[in-house]
Amino acid sequence: MIEENSVLGGVRIAVPESRELDLFAEMLQRRGAEVLRCPLVSIHDSPDQPAVQAWLQAFCDNPPDDLVLLTGEGLRRLLTAAERSGLRERFIEALAIPRRITRGPKPGAALRQAGLKPDLLAEQPTSEGVIATLKGLPLQGRRVAVQLYGSEPNLPLVGYLQGVAAEVSTVAPYVYADDAEDTRVEALVQALLAGQLDAIAFTSATQVRRLLQIARRLQCEAELLQALQGLCVAAVGPVVADELQQRGIQVDLMPQGSYFMKPLVRELVRELGRELPA
Known part of the structure; x- marks a missing residue:
């Protein structure tokens, strides 16, 4: 070199x-x-692929009002999982519908690779930053999908959304080995x-x-x-x-x-x- x-x-x-x-x-x-x-x-696809596929199918059939993307790795894994099941084009079309909120620049970059862009970027690239951004939005009764960081349930973020009466669905497309x-x-x-x-x-x-x-x-x-x-x-x-x-x-x-x-x-x-x- x-x-x-x-x-x-x-x-x-x-x-x-x-x-x-x-x-x-x-x-x-x-x-x-x-x-x-x-x-x-090392990073691997979630061992619970049926749960990931069920989330993808529900997302394509009835896109949420808001989508929170915590990592670029997560979105890439979702796109790969959608491709395996023949849903990639439908998933990308569905991704264009909700308001897209990203935790930091990496999920934003992954969105752009799919021909989309974030609507809102978190004030800080942390879960607390995402919550701070969400506090400025009316969320009561809205359906909010959350792509998790690895397999961590992110109880603070999910708890906040449930506390403001949002309907929350989560997906964990990858795990750390x-x-x-x-x-x-x-x-x-x-x-x-x-x-x-x-x-x-x-x-x-x-x-x-x-x-x-x-x-x-x-x-x-x-x-x-x-x-x-x-x-x-x-x-x-x-x-x-x-x-x-x-x-x-x-x-x-x-x-x-x-x-x-x-x-x-x-x-x-x-x-x-x-x-x-x-």
């Missing part, structure tokens, strides 16, 4: 991205970084403990939980938390930053306003890059 430059030459960065691991790692390597790749989690790549995660923990890295870049809250789960299994969680204080910890956005901070982990950098990999790479370059000779 031809490097764009060596602004991150010699910087050792752990990249626990799952779905787009190779793309993220290559962006850093082109800038000279040494990258330790470690997929902390927490047992993925155990030995590689253990190797990442050991590399962090040994001080072999300069930075780690988290792109989902699930990655944070998974890393600490393995550290607990290895009986070294306290040591890992201490080790993380000695390197640059990067978060792709506020959801991930909040998860880290709740665990007592300081967040050293985060993109502002655009929570994607490219802005995250730019922040890593700004924080860790070095001047190149003219």
Whole structure:
């Protein structure tokens, strides 16, 4: 691979991205970084496909008044599931009917790939941000469909909608496989403990939980938390930053306003890059 430059030459960065691991790692390597790749989690279609298919059929037959999309991954999985059952075109047509509310930029990007766009973007890319946005809307008696984040039931969001007398339907089109790549995660923990890295870049809250789960299994969680204080910890956005901070982990950098990999790479370059000779 031809490097764009060596602004991150010699910087050792752990990249626990799952779905787009190779793309993220290559962006850093082109800038000279040494990258330790470690997929902390893998994502799979929901094992309860009959429930997903029933939700899709009901959505196509009688589209809701509002649709809340929490993740881009969820919408992509729904489109794939609809295609498997011959409903893709009907589903996309039905998606155009409700008011579309997205938690952040990723579900908005997934909508645009389907030829649509969000009607409302949450004030903050969190469930609390979605609730804050919904508080400005009359929802009593409206049918609201919610695409969940993984298999988490999101009780605060669903509870709010039920509390304002909305009729709620939920779908969980994918799950996280927490047992993925155990030995590689253990190797990442050991590399962090040994001080072999300069930075780690988290792109989902699930990655944070998974890393600490393995550290607990290895009986070294306290040591890992201490080790993380000695390197640059990067978060792709506020959801991930909040998860880290709740665990007592300081967040050293985060993109502002655009929570994607490219802005995250730019922040890593700004924080860790070095001047190149003219």
